[in-house]
Amino acid sequence: MPTDTLPLTDLANHGDFIQRHNGPTRDDVTEMLATLDMTSLATLIDRTLPRGIRLDGELDLDGPRGESEALDYLRGLARQNKVFKSYIGQGYHPTHLPAIIQRNVLENPGWYTAYTPYQPEIAQGRLEGLLNFQQMVMDLTGMAIANASLLDEATAAAEAMALCRRANKKQKTSRFFVADDVLPQTLDVLRTRAAYLGFELVVAPAGQLADEEVFGALLQYPGTDGDIKAIEQLVENARSRQIMTCVAADLMSLVMLKEPGAMGVDIVLGNSQRFGVPMGYGGPHAAFFATSEALKRSLPGRVIGVSKDSRGRPALRMAMQTREQHIRREKATSNICTAQALLANIAGFYAVYHGAEGLRTIATRIHRLTTLLAQGLKQHGIALKHDSWFDTLTLTGVDSHRIQGRALTREINLRYPRDGEVGVSLNETTTAADLGELFDVLIGEEHGLSVSELDRQAVAENQSGIPVTYRRQTPFLSHPNFERFRSETEMLRYLKRLENRDLSLTHAMIPLGSCTMKLNATSEMIPITWPEFANIHPFAPNEQVTGYRQMITELSDFLVEITGYDSISMQPNSGAQGEYAGLVAIRRYQDAIGEGHRDICLIPSSAHGTNPASAAMAQMKVVVVECDRDGNIDIDDLAAKASQHRDRLSAIMLTYPSTHGVFEENVREACQLVHDNGGQVYIDGANMNAQVGLCRPGDYGGDVSHLNLHKTFCIPHGGGGPGMGPIGVKAHLAAHLPNHVMTPQEGIEKSASAVSAAAYGSASILPISWAYIKMMGARGLREATELAILNANYIARRLESHFPVLYQGANGTVAHECILDMRPLKAASGISEEDIAKRLMDYGFHAPTMSFPVAGTLMVEPTESESRYELDRFCEAMIAIRAEVARVEAGEWPQDANPLTLAPHTMADIMADDWKRPYSRELAAFPTEAVREAKYWPAVNRVDNVFGDRNLICSCPPIDAYRELS
Known part of the structure; x- marks a missing residue:
């Protein structure tokens, strides 16, 4: 309908966001339906969806709202929140996200629209970022291996508890010890997990571990109330009694505290939130999880490993633990399917940008301010619950209600664990001026303390809240990646270099079955x-x-x-x-x-x-x-x-x-x-x-x-x-x-x-998600679903004469995805579904879901956001690949030397002096006109998965190691 004939309400609501989210135009829809021998979307839906489950009428939601209107409303909601200065701690802290990382990673669709790196040849950038994260965690914890993040600290603790039970064959008890100063939310999650794993939780002071018969134990380091306990003796005692130990550690504190790995701990876990990731009312944040060498084959979640490609060059990939739940199903030890890759990359880049010296400066400053706060409170006779600390103090014997009133008046949040106690956790954003304000709140405005004078005393007396025996002595972050990128110019180029090695939705459709890689609209992303x-x-x-x-x-x-x-x-x-x-x-x-x-x-x-x-x-x-x-x-x-x-x-x-x-x-x-x-x-x-x-x-x-x-x-x-x-x-x-x-x-x-x-x-x-639903409205959401079904059926119809469509409904249609059967091709030509998946990279596409839910197949889900142009480009690539398979079937190309089995092709292949392949360089790298217009180069050749699993290297190797690998 022309815009000059639209009702005024439609013009006011700017419903054109629906058209920006949905790929096909009205003319496209008409032509795509004609390909299906249908005249309307209603006919397609009637043939696809059982009548008995159809929704009668439209959803009871508002009509679509324009982008500006939705953002204005959401801005109004945001303004209702009060951003107080937070000293609550308890695992979450204000932090400074470096602007270069915010702009070039968090707000960059080249980073946030990419998929899980199951196809490593087109994911080398984010794989390197995650390897940096693993190296950072290994260095700071002192452990042998780390994974590429878990969901949050509490669920990481639950995974640690389960791992202890699986790995500890000597202790037959079902009891697990949890120190009573573990974060309350962690204990809450442990209670849930333990109830359905058949474990009994023993919650008691850390020192009581020496008297308990348990299969494992979780200690907090430092504790929730700030205390740095002598956990090394507890760990030694536990090891002598075949009890496995887990430590939930504050990552920033490990810059200054003795690393748990040096104490013989089995598992170290925690949250990397304070490495540049905003608190966000709880998430998302990347948990870290690191273990001893003995547990490396049992590590839950995703692990990035170093392997090699078919040219013998170093190449990164996800190691074998990654899809354990898909292989072992009900025998799996965990149901983990997603991590926090984007946030792990941000935390890793925070460490890359600051380096060891930068982190020492940040951690030392946090600790120094905490020490000054402690000394000032002591001078005014306020008792502290403990005589050790990194960034957290717990005041005891105080009028907590009066302090809370003063704090709220100054828009400050503190922690109030129980009546008569107040907790204060300092952070990267805390300033000397903030310290003066905290003295006003905790003591009263007549305290007379001078922060600069307290600082002179602290320096002169070498004051510290960290016991001498628990001060870190070992170096960390010595790999070149953590030493090279100090200037913003160099960091910018590094981030861009990694981004260029990845394929994301900024390049092409990612047609993964059951993963729904659709538009993440800019207006939806802005509020985060x-x-x-x-x-x-x-x-x-x-x-x-x-x-x-x-x-x-x-x-x-x-x-x-x-x-x-x-x-x-x-x-x-x-x-x-x-x-x-x-x-x-x-x-x-x-x-x-x-x-x-x-x-x-x-x-x-x-x-x-x-x-x-x-x-x-x-x-x-x-x-x-x-x-x-x-x-x-x-x-x-x-x-x-x-x-x-x-x-x-x-x-x-x-x-x-x-x-x-x-x-x-x-x-x-x-x-x-x-x-x-x-x-x-x-x-x-x-x-x-x-x-x-x-x-x-x-x-x-x-x-x-x-x-x-x-x-x-x-x-x-x-x-x-x-x-x-x-x-x-x-x-x-x-x-x-x-x-x-x-x-x-x-x-x-x-x-x-x-x-x-x-x-x-x-x-x-x-x-x-709020903005998506608001801007689409009831009509837009329904139309999106209809177009998702149309796009899938269009692909199925265009490709069914080239690749059998494995399953269809009663009326010959599919839902939102279709399964293409590659098994007949493999039987006739020797070309596998993996060969086709890798060859698609040369055409500029991520592969569909491979061998799920049926081995030897590709499952394609285009989503409603892809235009007919992109659907046709994908179909033409698949049809061209089918023609290439036919040449292998006909004997024109050998089974082991053709564009499919040797895919993907890198720039190194094309520039090689000794091109001895039975097909041209142009066919290898530029198989269609669309590819010539916008070529994406895979960063490495086909990765050797077996080599990577047999040689499990999950840290950043020195340059010499890369040379040895190749």
Whole structure:
């Protein structure tokens, strides 16, 4: 419709954001439908979606809002938040994010729109950034190996507890020791995890570890109240009794404190937030996790390793632990699927930019100011709970209520652990002037203290809160990457050099099945760096976060309407965490109604690997339900197994549309079968992008679902995280959602402990999903879903004569993704799905999902954000690759020397003097006109995965080591 004929309301609402989010134009839609022999989107949806589950009418959401209008409203919410100076500590601290990292990484789509580096040849930049992070953690902790981040400190502690149980074969007890000065939110998450792993938590003063028989122990270093305990003796004693030890450490403190690795600790974990990452009301932040050499093959999560490519040059890749849950399923030791890659890269770059000397300056200054604060308080007769500290003091025997009143008057937040005590944690942003203000609050304005005079005394007397035996003596960050980039010019070039080695959505469509790589609009991303969202402590008083809470409430209401559920929990900070939280809610509910014995979880054979892993973590026994030849759940097998296990049936975990990319006709019947046999229905939200505005899982039988906000609702994947996995539940499960010890939630059982460190997960990225829904409105969300289905069917139709489409619905259509079967090609030519995936890099594309859910296939999900031009470019690349395979089949090219088996081709290949291949350099590197116009060069040749697994090197090797490798 021409704009001059639009109603005034449509013009005022600037609904053109919908057109900016959705790729195909109206003319494109008409022509794409013609390719499908259809005349309308309504016909396509009718043929694709079962009539019995269709939503009757539009979602009850507002109409679309323009970008400026939505941002103005969100700015109004942000202004309702009060950004007080935060000295709360407890694992979260104000920090300075270097502007060069904010502008060139956090706000740069070249970094935040990339996918997890499963295809390493086109991910060498972020892999190097993550290797820097691992090296930083290894150096500061003194441990042999570190992973590339976990979700938060609390869940990292839970992973450490589970690892201790798996690795400790000598201690048969199920008891795990937790020092009583461990962060409260960490203990809260440990309680949840322990309950479903069958562990008994022993919470006591750290010194009591010497008297306990346990399989492992967690100590905080320094403790929550600031004390630097003599943990070395505790560790030695524990080791002598075959008890494994974990230390939750403050990363900044390790610049000055003796590293735990030098004390014989088995596992060190913590949070890298204060390395330049804003507090963000709780996240996202990259947790770190490091272990001894003996545990390196058991390390949970993603590990970046050094391998070599087919030319013998160094190449980085994710090591074998990375997809353990996909391989081992219910036997997996963890359900981890996402990390915090973007935030780990930011923390790593913070260390690269500052280097060892810069970090020493920052840490020394924090400690010096804390020491001055301690001395001033002592001079006024105020007792400190401990005589050691790095950045945290706990005052005791004071009038905490009076101090709190003075602090709030000056817009200062302190910690109040109990009546008569006040906690103060200083940070990188604290100044000498702030110290004077703290004296006013803690002592009174007549204190008469001079910060400069206290400083002269401290220097003269060599005052320190760190015991001599716990002062760091060893160097760190000596690798060249941490010594070269001091000037902003050099740092800028380094960041750009790494960015150029990665393929992201700034280059091309990333057609990954079940991963929904869609537009992360700039207007959605802008609010995450607003101070009113970025600089809020997760445990700030409720009255200071009214804007945050209203935004979260509105987003929750949006998601309730979109899903058909009754309540939403924003706490899970990844999809896998959402799965786990949903299953825990089911188990808590069943226990509350006297059916806690129900522990059987039915899972279709096609399910995502995290499903059975999550079920195992919730102490469920997995029973696999078979699929029929069309890829649908075998309803007879489901009926038989639901009946067989009816007395113990707890739940079924369904993915809808199915993992095979089809809307199964009998989903209502499947849900009813489970309900009839006493079970609950968990519906995985991975494929929600095919449902929004068309159907709702809460309407057709779901009791609980997680939602991947980093898929359907536009939070970017960040090169492997952050993610968000909130869960929606029916009313009967609402009281059993995760609660939080520091931020209790109304309407939830007080005993329902947490699954994540912060009550609202990674709260600072929730404005992204809020803005997406607000700017799309009910109509825009429905149209996005319709176009996602159209784009997938268009690709399937264009490619089906070249590659068989493995599964289709009853009317010959697919949902939002399609599976291309490469097995016939491999049988005829020897060319594998991996060869095709690598060859796509030469055409400028990331590969589709490879060999999931069916080995030997490629699963393609284009999303609604891709234009017809880009869909055609991808189809033409695939068709050209099929023609190349035909030349191998015909014997024109050998099976071991053709553009596919030797892909990807690098600039080094093309520039080589001795080109002896049976195809031209031009065909290798510039196979189409589109590639010639905008060539992306893979940074390395095909990476040798086997070599990397056999030679597990997960640190930054010196240059000589690179030479030896090659």
